[in-house]
Amino acid sequence: xxxRWPIFFxxxxxxxxxxxxxxxxxxxxxxxxxxxxxxxxxxxxxxxxPSSLTAGRFTLDQKNKKFTPHVLAAPVGATVDFPxxxxxxxxxxxxxxxxxxxxxxxxPGTSHxxxxxxxxxxxxxxxxxxxxxxxxxxxxxxxxxxxTADGAxxxxxxxxxxxxxxxxxxxxxxxxxxxxxxxxxxxxxPLVLPRLAVSEAGYLPVPHQNKHGRPYxxxxxxxxxxxxxx
Numbered sequence: 001x002x003x004r005w006p007i008f009f010x011x012x013x014x015x016x017x018x019x020x021x022x023x024x025x026x027x028x029x030x031x032x033x034x035x036x037x038x039x040x041x042x043x044x045x046x047x048x049x050p051s052s053l054t055a056g057r058f059t060l061d062q063k064n065k066k067f068t069p070h071v072l073a074a075p076v077g078a079t080v081d082f083p084x085x086x087x088x089x090x091x092x093x094x095x096x097x098x099x100x101x102x103x104x105x106x107x108p109g110t111s112h113x114x115x116x117x118x119x120x121x122x123x124x125x126x127x128x129x130x131x132x133x134x135x136x137x138x139x140x141x142x143x144x145x146x147x148t149a150d151g152a153x154x155x156x157x158x159x160x161x162x163x164x165x166x167x168x169x170x171x172x173x174x175x176x177x178x179x180x181x182x183x184x185x186x187x188x189x190p191l192v193l194p195r196l197a198v199s200e201a202g203y204l205p206v207p208h209q210n211k212h213g214r215p216y217x218x219x220x221x222x223x224x225x226x227x228x229x230x
Contacts, residue, residue, distance in 0.1 A: 021186050023143075023158050025193035026151040032171070032200040037151030039071035039170065040198060041137045043144035044155060044163035044184060051142055053077055055115075060124065060134055062090050067124060067134035071170070073144045076119050080136060083111040091127035093211040098122035098138060102211055121168060125208055130216040133208070137168050151195075158186050167196065171203045 027040045055077035061068045063085040074080065082092050082103055092112065093102040098120030103112040105128075116122065119140045126132035143163070145153040163184045167177050176199050184193065210216050 019188040020157040020159050021188055021190055022154060022156045023184070023186060023191045023193065024152070024154040025196065026153065027147050027167075027169075027196045027198050028151055029169075029171075030197050030199045030201075034171075034200075036149045037147055038149045039069075039135075040147040040151075040153070041071065041073045041139070041144065041168040042147065042153050042155070042196075043073070043139045043141050043166055044158060044186075045139075045141050045166060047162045047164060047183070050140065053140075053142055055079065057081065059083065060092075060136065062086055062092070062126075062132075065126075065129050065132055067092075067126075067132055069134070069146075071135050071137065071146055073137045073139060073146050074116065075142055075144070076138055076140050077115070077117060078138065079113055079115045081111050081113050084108055089128065090132075091211070092124055093127055094122050094124050095211065095213070096121065096123045098136070102127075123170075123208070125211075127211045130208075130210075135170050139166075160187050162186075165193070167198065169198050169200075171200045171205075172198055173202045176202065 027037055029037055053075045058072060058074050058078055058080045060072055060080055060082055084090050084106060087108050089105055089107055091103060091105045094100055099116050099118060099122055101114050106112060116138045119138050122136040124134040124136060143155050143158050145155045147153045163186060165182050165184045167180050180196060
């Protein structure tokens with residue numbers, strides 16, 4: 001007779017702990033010109049100590065000279081694939097402290113893979129196309145979400161306990177984000193938190209430089225040698 005326990009165990013893993021809860025809420029952006037509330041990262045850090053993290057696989061696509069998604073959240077130890085789905089060459093890189101990396105120049109239809117081993121904000125650019133940018137937020141928790149265009153976010157399978165809620169928004173200052181941190185008590189039933197007002201006051205956009213720390217050339221590097229078969 002075939003045991004049903006393996007199937008039951010797999011379902012439990014997929015659904016999470018029996019007494020886990022969903023924590024949800026929404027953000028609104030203030031002092032902003034943006035109509036979308038997408039891309040705010042929200043995560044819960046257990047006050048009792050670090051949670052065990054499952055290193056997952058994520059994708060930051062390159063297509064139509066854009067990184068998609070523009071904001072990606074992942075836990076410490078995650079591996080991110082950078083596939084090139086454009087008919088041209090790309091060179092993804094980051095010089096920021098979250099974790100510097102440089103894929104080097106690579107052709108259409110190929111991909112590079114980077115593992116992020118410490119928490120932090122990784123701002124990603126392309127060394128050929130100055131208009132391409134993305135943000136990878138590596139968090140020290142398995143409980144995280146990224147807000148949708150209407151500002152909603154939802155974190156499932158959160159075990160009961162006390163947590164510190166933290167946020168990241170690329171157009172908010174660290175001081176603004178620090179003031180929004182709060183303690184959250186999760187029990188064994190769904191929890192909906194009050195709407196969070198995330199201000200963009202004090203944000204000053206700064207043009208980024210290429211991977212060599214120099215301004216991008218006035219004429220694009222994209223010449224026939226980077227046009228992937230054209």
